[in-house]
Amino acid sequence: MIxxxxxxxxPAAVDFGRHAAAMLGRRGLGLCADPDTGEALGLPVGCISQxxxxxxxxxxxxxxxxxxxxxxxLAAPLGIPILGVHMGQFGFIAEAHPDSLERHLEAxxxxxxxxxxxxxxxxxxxxxxxxxxxxxxLNDVVVTKGTMTRMLQxxxxxxxxxxxxxPADGLVIATPTGSTAYALSAGGPLVEPTVQALVVVxxxxxxxxxxxxxxxxxxxxxxxxxSASGEVILSADSNEVCRLTAxxxxxxxxxxxxxxxxTCGGPSFYGKVQERLLxxxxxxx
Numbered sequence: 289m290i291x292x293x294x295x296x297x298x299p300a301a302v303d304f305g306r307h308a309a310a311m312l313g314r315r316g317l318g319l320c321a322d323p324d325t326g327e328a329l330g331l332p333v334g335c336i337s338q339x340x341x342x343x344x345x346x347x348x349x350x351x352x353x354x355x356x357x358x359x360x361x362l363a364a365p366l367g368i369p370i371l372g373v374h375m376g377q378f379g380f381i382a383e384a385h386p387d388s389l390e391r392h393l394e395a396x397x398x399x400x401x402x403x404x405x406x407x408x409x410x411x412x413x414x415x416x417x418x419x420x421x422x423x424x425x426l427n428d429v430v431v432t433k434g435t436m437t438r439m440l441q442x443x444x445x446x447x448x449x450x451x452x453x454x455p456a457d458g459l460v461i462a463t464p465t466g467s468t469a470y471a472l473s474a475g476g477p478l479v480e481p482t483v484q485a486l487v488v489v490x491x492x493x494x495x496x497x498x499x500x501x502x503x504x505x506x507x508x509x510x511x512x513x514x515s516a517s518g519e520v521i522l523s524a525d526s527n528e529v530c531r532l533t534a535x536x537x538x539x540x541x542x543x544x545x546x547x548x549x550x551t552c553g554g555p556s557f558y559g560k561v562q563e564r565l566l567x568x569x570x571x572x573x
Contacts, residue, residue, distance in 0.1 A: 289318040290393075291344030291368070293359040295351030296328040301375050304386050305329045305350050308373075311390060320344055322362075342366055346396055346550065348373060348389070353381045353427075353469075356549075357525045360408070360426045364545040369403050371396060371550040378564060380468045383554040392552045402551045406465045406481055407505060408543035411524060415536050425524035426547045427466030429540050431511050431532065432458030432491060434519025439494060441514040446488075447507055453514065454498040458491040461509055461540045465547075468565075470526075476500045478567075480557050486542075511538040 290312050294305040306329050312319050319335050320343070326336030341347065347363050349355045349372045356372045363370050372382030373389050384392040395401040411429045412422040423429075433440050444459060445451035462471035464479035467487050472478065476489035477500060484505035490498040503509070513520055513536050520532040532538070561567045 289320055289340070289344050291341045291347035292319065292321040292325050292329070293341070293347050293349045293355065294321075294325040294328060295349075295355040295375075296324050298351055298375060301350040301355075302328050304373070304375065308348065308350065308389060338362070342368070344368055346371055346393075348393070349382070351375055353379045354526070356381045356547075357426050360547040361424070361525075364408060364424070364426070364543075364547045367548065369396070369548040369550050380557075380560055380564070381465065381549065383549065383551050392550065395552045396550050400552075404482065404549045404551050405546040406549055407463050407484060408545050408547055409461065409463055409486075409524070409540055410543040411522070411529070412539045413522060413530060413532070413536060414539060415533070421530050423522075423524040423527070423529040424543050424545065425466075425527075426463065427469050427525045428460050428462035428471060429538070430458060430460050430470060430491075430521075430523045431513070431538055432521055432523070433516070434521060437516065437518030437520065439492075440516055440520060443512045443514060444488065445510040445512070446501075446503060451510070451512065452498070454490060454493050454495055456490045456493040456498060459511055460487075460489040460491060461511075462487040462489065468561075471500075474500075477502065478561060478565075486540075505542050507541075509540045511540070512536075513538075 295301045320340035346369045349359045373384045374382035410424045413420050443451040443453040460471045464481045464483045467479040471489045474489045474491045486503045489500040522529045
C-alpha cells in the first residue's frame with residue numbers, strides 16, 4: 289500500500305497529488321492518505337485514515353522539507369520509508385521531483401532504491417525533578433526566547449562534564465540533517481547527513497566564547513534555563529513543545545527512532561550544497 293502525505297497549503301502540491309493518486313490507481317496500487325490529504329484530493333472515504341497510513345509500505349510526501357518532517361513524526365516510529373517529492377523553495381531532504389516520481393517509485397517497488405537512515409533527536413523537559421513533556425525531531429530541538437523577551441541566561445552541559453553558562457537568545461541542537469536548516473542560519477557548520485553527530489549552536493550569544501560545537505551522536509546535552517524575563521519556547525522541528533520557565537532542564541539525546549529516506553541516485557549532499565547554497569561560488573556585486 290502506498291501512502292500520500294501532501295502539504296495541502298500549496299496548490300501545486302495538491303494538484304500534483306491528484307495526478308499522483310491517479311497514477312497509483314492506474315498501476316493497481318493500494319492508496320491511503322491522512323485525513324487532510326484525503327479531503328484535499330477528494331479521495332474515497334475508505335482510504336482516508338491515519339491508521340491506514342501507518343500501514344503503508346512507503347509514504348510519498350508532496351511539498352518541501354517541512355512536509356517530510358511532519359510525515360516523519362508518524363513514519364519513523366513505524367519504520368515506514370519516506371519518498372519525498374521536492375515541490376518547495378529550498379529542499380535538502382527530498383530526493384524526487386514531480387517528473388521523476390514514477391521512476392523513483394518503480395525503483396522502490398523493484399527493490400533497486402536505497403534506504404538512507406537519518407538519526408533523530410528526542411528531548412525531555414524536567415521541572416522540579418519531574419519529567420513533564422517531551423518530543424522528537426528529525427531536524428532539531430530549539431530553546432529560544434519569545435519576541436518581547438530579553439536575552440536568556442542559560443547553560444549547556446555535555447554528558448558528565450561541567451555546564452557552560454552563557455547569555456543568548458537561545459540554543460539549537462541539530463542532527464546532521466538539520467545542520468542545513470536553523471542551525472546553519474545561526475552560524476553552525478554543514479554536516480553530511482550520514483555522519484553520526486550532534487550540532488550545538490548558540491543563537492546570538494552575547495559573548496565570543498560561546499561557539500558552535502559538534503559532538504558525538506551519543507552525547508547527552510542538558511540545557512538549563514537559568515533566568516528568563518518572559519516567554520521561553522521549546523520546539524522540535526519548528527513545532528512548539530511547551531513554554532519553559534526558569535530552572536527548567538531540557539535533556540536532548542539521540543532518539544531510538546530513525547527516519548528512513550528513499551534515495552535513487554539523486555543529487556548528492558555536496559551537489560545540493562553547491563547548487564542551493566552556492567558553496568564555493570564567487571558572488572559578484
